[in-house]
Amino acid sequence: MSNCPCRVLETQKISFENCCGPLLQGSKKAQTAEQMMRSRYSAYVMKDMDYIDKTQLNEKHEVFNKEEALKWAEGSEWQGLEIKSTRKGQSEDDSGVVEFIAHYKDRTSGTELKHHETSSFQKQNGDWKFKDGNIHGAQPVKRMEPKVGRNDPCHCGSGKKFKKCHGA
Secondary structure: OOEOHHHOOOOOOOEHHHOOHHHHHOOOOOOOHHHHHHHHHHHHHHOOHHHHHHOEOOOOOOOOOHHHHHHHHHOEEEEEEEEEEEEEOOOOOOEEEEEEEEEEEEOOOOOEEEEEEEEEEEEEOOEEEEEEEEEOOOOOOOOOOOOOOOOOEOOOOOOOEHHHOOOO
């Protein structure tokens, strides 16, 4: 029995089989918003993007990008979860908020990082679901256009390589 990934930073260790394992396997449901948060962290550690997808509320226009989430999960060495606070989110509530810090190391650079977020959870048909989250601190940079390589044709249409034109 290995310790549950969501409890690594805590003094009281609980096995994966007695903590998040049954939730990820679908044999048990989260009773609180914090329990859902912990199981979603463990799903990232275990690279179970299907669990992440099925445990969130998706608006009709939103699509969960499993490939991007999996890239992040695989590119990270997960170090532990720190629950900062919870508001509501008990079994008798319909909504709740969990503030947490996920500690991880970027596998490429070796840099230790923290993902600090306040997440909202809501019950849907009696099941806790992730609704949305607010990231604290710097937001990840998202490229809106395809990356232009130095040897690609310049975007201005000059016919020159980017490095010899606007990349100079």
